[in-house]
Amino acid sequence: MAVKDFYGRLSGIVKSSAWLGWQLESNWADPWIFAVITIIRPLASLFIIIFMFRFALGPAASPDFFNFFFIGNVIYLYVYNVLFGISQVIFEDREHYEVIKYIYISPVNWYLYFIGRGFARFIVASVSCAVTIAAGMLFLPLKFNMTAAAFPAFMLSFAVGLVSIFFMGIIMCALTLVMARHGNMMSESISGIFFISCGVIFPISALPEWLQKISAVIPVSYWLEISRRLILGTDNTIDGVWHGISTGSLMARLGVSTVILFIFSILFFNYMSMLARSKGIIDRTTSY
């Protein structure tokens, strides 16, 4: 009973903070304006790549390229939104609304509070993702061959990949606790680094060799490659870096790296929040 109460309380924190996050994300506008804004950015990103292909390759562009970048682009919507969204919470609560001290002294688990706030961005990313998939189906020569047998594996990899992003978001959030407002550029930069190094819109094999080695140990890279293989129904994609590595092995790597991220995120978050408290900067406003 006590255990049930304990988990009930934890899920209550996540639910409440997710609801708060959603209200903050969406309550400034009419739903349709909010929907337009949520839709328009990912569509524009998609069209940038489509027109780059059209410009460089003309109508002869191989569908393999489209499949590759499209899946990467869709998954990256979650990476960007959740990663950026969680660390942005610190700036919103500390500098904009100036409520962080009240949240800090309330009886909620801070770690779970930030996870919950990230869920709001997950919902926004899911809407963008749905629109992008619909646009992709309309405008691109996509060929998805996911089998029914591959679906559970895809869902598992999606869940694990997503969870790993939440943990990375918490690490960013912990760093942000001891940074001034301009620290939000850090989370933008980290998302940008993932955009380059994880082969979101081009194969990792196009990168210089030293960067390929770094790319091959980032969980997002595993997540992208697993998703591409399962959605396209193939053992290999056009990215030569992963040739010779089985999907099962990639799944194992993704799982292990996520567990490591989980442990590290708890330790790092606790350390940074203690540091911020000892320096007296938890509710600091910088006006940068």
Place this chain on the structure above:
Amino acid sequence: MSMNELIKNLRGIWARAYVRIVGVNREPSWLIFELFFPLLPICSFAFVYKSMNAPSDYLGFVILGGAMTAIWMNVLWGMAAQFFWERESGNLTLYMLCPMSTMAVLVGMALGSGFSTFFRVIITFMIGKLIFGITLHVASYFWLFATFILTIAAVFSLGMMMASFFLLYGRDAWNILTVFMEPVFFLSGFYFPVKTLGYPLGAIASLIPITLGLDAMRQLAFRLGPETAFLPVKAEILILLALSAIYLAGARYLLKKLEYIGRREGRLTLRWQ
């Protein structure tokens, strides 16, 4: 305007510009992020072309476009949204109390940002050029430089116009501003020549001055530039001149109008909207 008023406004312009010019040196972390951040999408999109074995001039197009994103980002977040920050921090009321025109504050912001962005774009472009080994074939350094300056002037005039909306609006305008990022990168052809969009869409995109500025600069700086031209360079320069004048006049009109509404409805001091 009397001589005394003119001097006050010129001093106001310099004071606001001074903060922007000197501020960058006082906070080196800004410099790192503002040089480093635009490089990330540049590299990503350059690698897309590289993975397709595209000609090196295409990489040059991306690097130039990517470097120019610094201007657009500065206009959005350093110009247009600045009044939002000023209002949040309480500075906006101080500006209103000063014995000078609000337009002088905006012009000062634009000059200060334009100055620092000018160097940022050049440095980012040079780093990108170095990383990807791009060769330039400049048709005329004078016209390339003139087009660059004119583009900055026109884009910052547009930024001044957008800034006036923040006298009235808060989080709603802030969020709407985010819509002007990727869609503008797409419409203005930051990563591919705008001609690829076709003429009707390209013509609409030309209302954003950076579209024509980028197209003209690509024509002047790269061998394959003229092949992908949307309009002749001369026509683009003339349109940029016209847009600068229109947006500057628009900024003056909107600032006056929206400042009046803001005062009447008591929105100039409203925080946490």
